[in-house]
Amino acid sequence: MNKNEVKKKDIRHVSNWVYNEQDDTYICPNNRKVPFKCYSTRTDKYGFLWDFKIYECEDCSDCPLKAQCSKAKGNRQTHYNTVYEELKAKAQTSLWSVPNEQIYARRKIEVESVFGHFKGNRSFRRFSLRGLEKVRTEFGIVAMVHNLLKIAGILQLFSPEQRKMKKIPKKNSTFFFGIFILVTY
Numbered sequence: 001m002n003k004n005e006v007k008k009k010d011i012r013h014v015s016n017w018v019y020n021e022q023d024d025t026y027i028c029p030n031n032r033k034v035p036f037k038c039y040s041t042r043t044d045k046y047g048f049l050w051d052f053k054i055y056e057c058e059d060c061s062d063c064p065l066k067a068q069c070s071k072a073k074g075n076r077q078t079h080y081n082t083v084y085e086e087l088k089a090k091a092q093t094s095l096w097s098v099p100n101e102q103i104y105a106r107r108k109i110e111v112e113s114v115f116g117h118f119k120g121n122r123s124f125r126r127f128s129l130r131g132l133e134k135v136r137t138e139f140g141i142v143a144m145v146h147n148l149l150k151i152a153g154i155l156q157l158f159s160p161e162q163r164k165m166k167k168i169p170k171k172n173s174t175f176f177f178g179i180f181i182l183v184t185y
């Protein structure tokens, strides 16, 4: 079973519950009502405001599924961010459409490792600027630095000192250097 299939069977996930739009109420796996309770706003550590709708189960006492469903002492609550959920659903629909699914599969092979490198090794996890144009420029600078470092790494790899240490003949090193440059571009 893959991760998505496991998630679809997990009773903790509200997306697996029945939702009644008319009453704005979920029906939990124990068949109890989880109605809308109130709105709430939170500020995250970056200063962004997040709006939530809070739903609370009418009665979780004596529920045989409590251990699987919630760690809360009282009734189970669920916090629903309408904007985030709508955008997530839109992105998922777009990702799993036929042409996009193929592009997405290629993305995992071709560019994910570069993004992983930016985030994991270069600690570039969030843009400092806002607005499409500024973000484009900021990302361009990050990508340019990435490419310059790659070239510097390749040049170092084929430097006379490295060749001497690894005993690579000059003609072989020129050949491999050429291959590297072709692959890089």
Ligand code: SF4
Residues within 6 Å of the ligand: 028, 029, 030, 031, 032, 034, 057, 059, 060, 061, 063, 064, 065, 066, 069, 070, 075, 076
């Ligand atoms: S813990 Fe509460 S919300 Fe969860 S299944 Fe039981 S009754 Fe429903």
